[in-house]
Every structure is written in C-alpha cells, then in structure tokens.
Amino acid sequence: MRLDTEIRDALFSFLLRIADDRLILGHRLSEWCGHGPILEEDIALTNISLDLLGQAEAYLKFAAEVEGKSRTEDDLAYFREVIDFKNCKLVELPKGDFAFTIARQFFFSQYCVLLCEKLQQSSLEQLAGISAKALKETTYHLRHSYQWMLRLGGGTEESRQRLQNAVDELWNYTGEMFLTDTIEQQLSAQNIIPSFVEISALWKENVARCFRESSITIPQTGFMHSGGRIGKHTEHLGHILSEMQILTRSFPKAKW
C-alpha cells in the first residue's frame, strides 16, 4: 500500500480512534457478563461485546500494518498507555445501570452504522472490507438497543425516568464522536473516510426520531466533552486498561 507519510500518519491515528472505541466499549460491556438483568439479555450483551472486540482486532491489525513498525494488534491493545488510546470519552464511562448501558449502546451503534455504511465505500479497499463486515454486526447492535430504548421509554415511569437520566448524563459526551480536525479533513479529502459533519447531521435526525418514539426529551445542547481523541481521558480509562492489560504485561507471550 502506497500512501504518503502525512496521509499514513493520519490514517494510523484514525484507525486507532475507531479501534479503541470498540476495544474499550467491548470491555465495558463485558462487565455485564454474569450480571445481566436476565439470562437472555446477559447473553445478548456479551455477544455484542465479543463482536466489538472482533472489530477492534481487525481495525488494530490494519492500523499496525499501516504504521509499518512491525507491531501487532496485540502490541497495540496491550502495550499502549492511557495517553496513546484515542477512543472517545463516551465509551470509557462506567457501565451504570441497564438504561445507561442501553442509551450508550444506542448512541454508539447509531454512529457506527452511519460510519460503516460510508466506510464500506472507502477508497481504501481493506478499510472498506473490514467495515462492510462490521456493518452487519452493527446493524443488529442498533436494532437491539433501539428496541430497548422504545421499551424503557414506553415502559413504567421508573424505566422512562432512568432512561431520561442516562440520556441527560451521556448527552454531553456524544459530540466527540463527530469531532472534526485535521486528521478527519485530510482523510475525507482523499475519500478514505466520509465527512463527519454529514454523519453528525444524520445521527441527530435518527436519534431525535427514536427519542420521539420513546418519550425522551432531547437535552439542551451545550458544552460537549472532548479530549479522548488526542489521548486526554477521564480517570476511568486507566482503571479499565490496568485490568485489561495486567495479564499480558505480567506474563508476556503467555498463551492459553
């Protein structure tokens, strides 16, 4: 693959962003394993978690290739520090209650469906291929969380209130998914990735429709958190990384 240095650096950063989103959210979701509200939902959340880890692996593998420094996907997952992780802050927040988890899954899955729909037409064949595969899984993830948004919103007063609280708490973290900076601009100019401004508008439309159907009020848009995309994270990321990385770091090359 021939890419000039500037584009290659931007592509590497972008791949880390989308891979780390999935890696961290996958681990957050895995915390529900054995704690789901019912057996069937426990399995559903764990399935989604595994899908996300699989997608993270594919994107990290590609990132390692693009970087060209003979690192592997495992090196990238297990031997980077907090500041090297480029996931948005939304995915690293603690799992909260079931409504919080569902609202976050809905926000993230809706974003991923829109992103993967465009990425499967990327001018980079490999990126298009990984994203086309991810799109199928992600479409199901969106369906899963959407159905739950409707039911929590239209359920009891308590379920609706819990969902509204979760939406209020998460809302200021959603803007970072659509962050536009030089990396996004460089790559979208080459048709490697879509314009995030466009995706953001579609996302807002779809989310507003879901909110109407779920009797949820759109929070006042104001301050949006950011920083994750440049490695400035909440205190929560360090904890999740230490748990995720300790085994490989204590026993390098361990196999099981």
Added chain:
Amino acid sequence: METPINTEWQLWEVFAQEKTGEPHFHCGSVHAPDKEIALQNARDVYARRGSVLNLWVVPAKEITATSPSESGEFFEPANDKIYRHPQFYHIPKAVRDI
C-alpha cells in the same frame, strides 16, 4: 387490594429452520416481554453461531399439548398394530433409495 405486578416475563418457544424447505425444529425457549424482544433473545441464545435461516417464536401458553396421562389413549393403539409401521414390511433388495 392491589394486584401485584407480574414481573416474570412470558415464556416463548423457539423454532429454527436451517435450510429452505426444511421443517422448523424446536430448539428451546426464552423469556421476553413481547414478540420482538423474544425474536432478539432467540437469535442471541440459539442462532448466534450461524447456520440458521429463519426463526419462529411462539408464546408457550398458546401451545396445546397432550399430557403424559393421556399417552395411552393417544399413542398406544397405533403401537399394538405393527402392520401400521413401515418397519413391518419387508423391502425387496432390488428396491433402492427408500
């Protein structure tokens, strides 16, 4: 007196089809509050390893079944007339593919 809210979700029986034209077979059951979630749960519990083409979910309470105490009158009359079973008949060696 206030009626206690039933917090137990309804039980659904799950049937899956693996190939076009093949019958759906019973693969188990799931709990779910409604049919959409029942389908999702069935997918996650029974179809996540692929090879399923179609899923049915049926409310378990809608299934009418025979009870073990009735099995005599339902099934035994057939069992004691061995000529009703295909195994009773000898298939000539020349006949193949049966």
